[in-house]
Amino acid sequence: MEYMDFKKKDDREVLQLERFPLEKGELPVLHYPLLDACGMVKHCFTTRGGGASKGMFESLNLSFTRGDDEADVQENYARVASFFGTDKTQFVCSDQTHTTNVRRVGKEDAGYGVTRPRPYKDVDGLVTDEPGIILSTFYADCVPLFFVDPVHRAIGLSHSGWRGTVGRMGAVTLSVMQREFHTRPEDVLAAVGPSICQDCYEVSEDVADAFYKEFQGHEREILLEKGNGKYQLDLWKTNEIILREAGVIPEHLAVTNICTCCNSRLLFSHRASHGKRGNLGAFMQIHV
Numbered sequence: 013m014e015y016m017d018f019k020k021k022d023d024r025e026v027l028q029l030e031r032f033p034l035e036k037g038e039l040p041v042l043h044y045p046l047l048d049a050c051g052m053v054k055h056c057f058t059t060r061g062g063g064a065s066k067g068m069f070e071s072l073n074l075s076f077t078r079g080d081d082e083a084d085v086q087e088n089y090a091r092v093a094s095f096f097g098t099d100k101t102q103f104v105c106s107d108q109t110h111t112t113n114v115r116r117v118g119k120e121d122a123g124y125g126v127t128r129p130r131p132y133k134d135v136d137g138l139v140t141d142e143p144g145i146i147l148s149t150f151y152a153d154c155v156p157l158f159f160v161d162p163v164h165r166a167i168g169l170s171h172s173g174w175r176g177t178v179g180r181m182g183a184v185t186l187s188v189m190q191r192e193f194h195t196r197p198e199d200v201l202a203a204v205g206p207s208i209c210q211d212c213y214e215v216s217e218d219v220a221d222a223f224y225k226e227f228q229g230h231e232r233e234i235l236l237e238k239g240n241g242k243y244q245l246d247l248w249k250t251n252e253i254i255l256r257e258a259g260v261i262p263e264h265l266a267v268t269n270i271c272t273c274c275n276s277r278l279l280f281s282h283r284a285s286h287g288k289r290g291n292l293g294a295f296m297q298i299h300v
Contacts, residue, residue, distance in 0.1 A: 018278060021209055021269045030056070032095045038062060039072070039091055044203045046266040047296075050162045054096055055296035057156060057205050059278050063088040065290060073280070073290025074150060080290060089126050096146055096297055100126050103295075105148045109134045110175040114168070114188040118142045137170035137185045141193050143298040152280040153213075153272050155247050156205030156294035157182050157255075159189060166193035169296050174215065177250050178222045183258040197259025202266070204255075205294055208283060209271035210236065210246035217241040227253065 018029075025045075032039040039062035047055055063072030064087040069080045072088050089100045096102070104117045105125025114137035117124075122145050124130045138147045139159075147169040149156060155177065159168035168189050172181040182202070189195035220243040224231055230253055236244040252267050272292070276284035280292050 018270050019274045021271060021274075024269050026266050026269050027057075027206070032062075034062065034091055034094065039095055041095065042206065042270070044158065044266050046264075047158060047160055047201055047203060050160055050201060051299075052162050052165060053160055053167060053296055053298055055158060055294075056092075056095060058092065058293045058295075060280060060290075060292075061278070062091060064091075068285070068288045069290040074293040075291035078290060086126075092293065092295060093146075096295070098144070098146070102144060102297075103127075103146050103148045104138060104140075105130065106138055106150065106171060107133050107135045108150060108171045109136070110173050111136050112176055112179040112181045112184045113137065114139060114170065114185050116140065116188070116192050117145065117147070119145060121145065136172075136176055137168060137181065137188070139166065139168040139185065139189050139192060140298070141166040143300045146295050146297045149294050150291040151205070151207065151272070151294065152282040152289050152291055153208040155207040155251055157185065157251065158203040158205060158294065158296060159185060160201040160296075161189060161193060161195040161199055162201065163199045164193045164195055165298060166195055167296050167298055169294055172247075172251060174219055174245065174247065177247055177254070178226050180226075180254050180258075182251055182254040186255075186258050186260075198261055198264075200260055201264050202255050202260045204248055204251045204265075204267045206268050206270040206272055206275075206279060206292075207247060208273045208281070209248065210244050212271055212273035212283060213245050213247065214238070215243050215245045217243070219243070220245065223250065
């Protein structure tokens with residue numbers, strides 16, 4: 013796979029591609045210069061490349077539950093761990109069910125979801141202020157949300173599909189960080205990660221109605237009516253609105269211009285593959 017030809021929705025250089033060298037080959041990952049600049053965190057959003065999985069899971073699938081060989085998935089986690097300079101015991105994984113539940117995690121949670129079973133369910137967001145552990149959430153069109161509080165040295169990572177977005181998952185995550193770490197939204201660096209774009213995301217009238225009700229005054233920004241009860245929904249813009257209204261300032265916010273569905277050869281997309289796919293991962297760690 014060639015990882016220089018992402019189709020972008022505009023010319024902004026929001027994300028950068030890094031080719032991390034492995035013992036055999038390389039691990040291509042995306043990351044945000046905005047988050048890198050604070051010097052506090054290491055983070056990435058994985059691509060399909062650099063892994064051990066085969067067939068429709070080719071090659072860096074990070075899901076244990078979609079039918080892939082477990083040994084290959086474990087190897088994929090080992091390769092991502094090497095990017096962070098650590099091992100698989102430091103991942104702490106979400107248990108995503110399209111909720112707005114956010115869990116504070118620490119060193120005692122290290123390994124949950126990869127090297128030992130999770131004792132929790134229904135968790136779509138994770139926050140921590142402890143260095144070393146790697147917050148881990150998973151995607152194949154839904155929206156990754158990254159949060160870095162450089163003042164109180166805390167981070168958050170949340171999964172926001174349409175249900176999470178209409179539930180304002182970004183604002184919920186900031187609220188949890190404020191409660192747990194005294195985070196102020198105006199200090200936070202935030203990013204909306206690679207996910208499905210408005211051109212690719214057709215939704216039914218009931219979904220559109222939920223967004224019309226929740227985001228009154230922004231209807232024209234986020235929804236395009238196609239007729240016959242179908243709409244095109246802009247999750248990128250909606251999450252930008254959520255974060256701005258929650259207090260994140262414009263210069264602290266990076267919004268993706270890379271669509272998973274437009275780039276399904278390079279990124280897993282549920283919609284493009286009709287469900288025959290693996291999972292991408294969003295990962296973030298406070299420097300030890």
